[in-house]
Amino acid sequence: MTRLLRTLMMLMVMSLSGHLPAAIYEFSSPELQERFEELVYELRCPKCQNQNIADSNSPLASDLRDEVQRLLEDGYSDEAIRNHMTDRYGEFVLYKPQVNERTAILWFGPAAAVLTALIGLFWWLRVKARRDHVAAEAAPQVDEMDEQRLAELKRQAADYEVRRD
Structure with a gap:
């Protein structure tokens, strides 16, 4: 009976693992954590096309989350991070693209x-x-x-x- 219960618990944990973040990020301040959470929901995964990088499990999204964390720790502003991502991946990476002649x-x-x-x-x-x-x-x-x-x-x-x- 305990073996069956353990097996069921493992299956439940494994099924929930897709809903947990891919990695836990450590920040030097709670403000950076809040900014990180806002930014990863604003940025679209270039590979998944209709998922933000917070929800995507792709390796590219994981790299982008790491990059956002690094840029936040380096003191970049939210706008500078958005500009950096746009320069590398184009306007597509933003869920709300800027208003300009192309958009x-x-x-x-x-x-x-x-x-x-x-x-x-x-x-x-x-x-x-x-x-x-x-x-x-x-x-x-x-x-x-x-x-x-x-x-x-x-x-x-x-x-x-x-x-x-």
């Missing part, structure tokens, strides 16, 4: 697409309303004289039908 489409493209669609919808509705208005004005207006003439024609047609039978 403008990422920042403003969705808004431009929605605005274009709204303008197109407004234009289409306006053209449709104009067509409906023109069609309503172009429709023949029936006045009282026309109604009398129509009634007369109906009566004549009915008389003709009666005589023909």
